[in-house]
Amino acid sequence: xxxxxxxxxxxxxxxxxxxxxxxxxxxxxxxxxxxxxxxxxxxxxxxxxxxxxxxxxxxxxxxxxxxxxxxxxxxxxxxxxxxxxxxxxxxxxxxxxxxxxxxxxxxxxxxxxxxxxxxxxxxxxxxxxxxxxxxxxxxxxxxxxxxxxxxxxxxxxxxxxxxxxxxxxxxxxxxxxxxxxxxxxxxxxxxxxxxxxxxxxxxxxxxxxxxxxxxxxxxx
Amino acid sequence: xxxxxxxxxxxxxxxxxxxxxxxxxxxxxxxxxxxxxxxxxxxxxxxxxxxxxxxxxxxxxxxxxxxxxxxxxxxxxxxxxxxxxxxxxxxxxxxxxxxxxxxxxxxxxxxxxxxxxxxxxxxxxxxxxxxxxxxxxxxxxxxxxxxxxxxxxxxxxxxxxxxxxxxxxxxxxxxxxxxxxxxxxxxxxxxxxxxxxxxxxxxxxxxxxxxxxxxxxxxxxxxxxxxxxxxxxxxxxxxxxxxxxxxxxxxxxxxxxxxxxxxxxxxxxxxxxxxxxxxxxxxxxxxxxxxxxxxxxxxxxxxxxxxxxxxxxxxxxxxxxxxxxxx
Numbered sequence: 194x195x196x197x198x199x200x201x202x203x204x205x206x207x208x209x210x211x212x213x214x215x216x217x218x219x220x221x222x223x224x225x226x227x228x229x230x231x232x233x234x235x236x237x238x239x240x241x242x243x244x245x246x247x248x249x250x251x252x253x254x255x256x257x258x259x260x261x262x263x264x265x266x267x268x269x270x271x272x273x274x275x276x277x278x279x280x281x282x283x284x285x286x287x288x289x290x291x292x293x294x295x296x297x298x299x300x301x302x303x304x305x306x307x308x309x310x311x312x313x314x315x316x317x318x319x320x321x322x323x324x325x326x327x328x329x330x331x332x333x334x335x336x337x338x339x340x341x342x343x344x345x346x347x348x349x350x351x352x353x354x355x356x357x358x359x360x361x362x363x364x365x366x367x368x369x370x371x372x373x374x375x376x377x378x379x380x381x382x383x384x385x386x387x388x389x390x391x392x393x394x395x396x397x398x399x400x401x402x403x404x405x406x407x408x409x410x411x412x413x
Numbered sequence: 414x415x416x417x418x419x420x421x422x423x424x425x426x427x428x429x430x431x432x433x434x435x436x437x438x439x440x441x442x443x444x445x446x447x448x449x450x451x452x453x454x455x456x457x458x459x460x461x462x463x464x465x466x467x468x469x470x471x472x473x474x475x476x477x478x479x480x481x482x483x484x485x486x487x488x489x490x491x492x493x494x495x496x497x498x499x500x501x502x503x504x505x506x507x508x509x510x511x512x513x514x515x516x517x518x519x520x521x522x523x524x525x526x527x528x529x530x531x532x533x534x535x536x537x538x539x540x541x542x543x544x545x546x547x548x549x550x551x552x553x554x555x556x557x558x559x560x561x562x563x564x565x566x567x568x569x570x571x572x573x574x575x576x577x578x579x580x581x582x583x584x585x586x587x588x589x590x591x592x593x594x595x596x597x598x599x600x601x602x603x604x605x606x607x608x609x610x611x612x613x614x615x616x617x618x619x620x621x622x623x624x625x626x627x628x629x630x631x632x633x634x635x636x637x638x639x640x641x642x643x644x645x646x647x648x649x650x651x652x653x654x655x656x657x658x659x660x661x662x663x664x665x666x667x668x669x670x671x672x673x674x675x676x677x678x679x680x681x682x683x684x685x686x687x688x689x690x691x692x693x694x695x696x697x698x699x700x701x702x703x704x705x706x707x708x709x710x711x712x713x714x715x716x717x718x719x720x721x722x723x724x725x726x727x728x729x730x731x732x733x734x735x736x737x738x739x740x
Contacts, residue, residue, distance in 0.1 A: 237612075238608050238609055238611050239604065239605035239608040239609040240599050240600050240604075240605060265605040265609050266599075266600040266601075267600070267601060267602030267603075267606070269602060273606075273609045301612070303609050303610050305606040307606070307628060307629050307632050307646075308628075310610060312613050337612070339613060341431055342613055344440070348632075352646075353441070353650075355442070356439075356440060357432060357439045357440060359432065360431045360432065361431060361439075361440075362431040362432065362433055362434065364434050364613055364614045364615075364617060364622065365613070365614050365615035365616040365617045365622075366615060366616050367612060367615045367616070391616075393615060393616030394616040394617070394618060395616075396616075396618065397615060397616055397617070397618065397623065399608070399611045399612070399615065400607075400608055400611060400630070401608055
């Protein structure tokens with residue numbers, strides 16, 4: 194039963210491989226590097242840190258298959274995490290201007306004394322900007338939609354014995370709008386992202402209303 | 414054709430039964446309008462979750478819970494006052510706990526706090542058999558602020574008040590307290606446990622989902638090492654997320670001052686603060702209580718802000734002595 198929530202979104206991504214985008218500096222990696230790895234630190238609903246790895250796909254379109262893993266700070270680093278499988282691709286470029294999209298499939302987990310949440314979702318990031326050999330300036334828009342969430346309650350179960358444990362349907366979606374600046378040197382890129390986060394109805398917005406990410410990427 | 418079959422298959426798989434998180438009773442208990450077996454009272458245009466204990470002709474003791482947006486479940490030990498000759502009344506405030514949910518717009522106007530004062534007034538009117546039947550208020554946190562707002566407006570109607578750590582009696586004072594009590598450590602487990610779940614639940618307006626999400630946020634104040642000295646989580650029915658958020662927004666926009674007429678209240682009040690709440694302490698208790706002409710300040714040893722739950726024995730003995738003096 195639970196595998197359905199993983200397999201179906203993965204299939205949807207495979208079927209939609211004509212889209213794609215990036216966090217990469219395409220001006221730097223275009224036709225040259227086949228792998229990248231990145232370490233990041235930032236704020237994404239909570240304070241987080243993470244690692245990414247990507248590998249070029251042998252297609253005409255500049256495309257990398259990537260996996261990101263991030264975890265929230267705190268005493269227990271492994272209780273809350275997000276894993277994203279994405280396909281980054283450059284849809285269009287003209288000179289140093291570039292447009293890309295990045296569809297992804299997300300698995301995330303949260304655990305505390307209140308409850309454990311395990312969720313599947315899909316997201317899409319679009320990036321448009323200047324990607325030079327050294328500098329990157331880009332705007333980005335992102336949407337993240339939960340598909341299904343499995344809940345298992347701890348304190349909430351004691352508090353309300355009739356509470357439901359199991360799978361629940363889509364519990365919402367989030368938008369992010371922001372920008373990024375990057376500086377490339379050698380096979381590395383240092384990048385800073387900054388922007389605003391919104392709930393999909395633009396009302397029930399997150400307590401931490403912004404996101405930011407400082408990352409160091411190495412391509413080879 | 415093959416694509417059509419694949420999409421049909423995917424659609425059928427996706428449409429398999431999964432519970433809707435907004436279903437009443439699924440993730441948060443049903444409210445009085447959804448479950449008619451719950452004790453309830455229609456009052457002042459809304460349906461409140463109300464319970465009483467004791468003899469109806471005894472002096473009234475109204476318990477007023479905190480929040481805003483909390484409920485009275487953690488105050489239930491106070492029903493023992495019924496054995497000491499008090500008619501004990503518990504109620505979940507408008508839009509909170511097991512009381513009927515109300516739209517955010519109800520708390521948006523200039524009279525939002527007045528509405529809460531009026532609800533309390535109507536509740537007292539409903540249970541007071543004769544004008545000579547004494548009425549006592551016992552409020553915790555925001556409930557102590559609301560009790561003071563009522564005394565400020567109707568000093569002649571109240572025979573005594575027990576106040577447990579009201580944040581402040583003006584919005585400026587309350588903001589000052591909140592800035593101390595909600596100390597934020599960006600990289601702490603406590604803060605991330607409160608914020609991280611927000612990405613799972615975002616942009617659905619149903620109150621059931623907002624209330625459920627608030628359960629995670631509420632864990633912040635009870636996490637190990639919390640500033641306000643709570644020993645851990647305490648029982649509740651439902652976090653009234655909309656009531657909480659709307660009343661805080663209202664206070665930020667309009668402010669309040671519950672002290673304008675307190676000098677007219679001649680009766681001694683009992684003011685409790687907790688030993689373990691690092692954000693409160695004696696100095697702040699003296700500052701907040703100052704507008705009352707006669708004040709008895711007492712410390713509740715070994716407990717934090719949720720002293721009516723974690724420090725009940727101490728609260729009970731001091732409160733009973735005070736109330737019996739005025740009974």
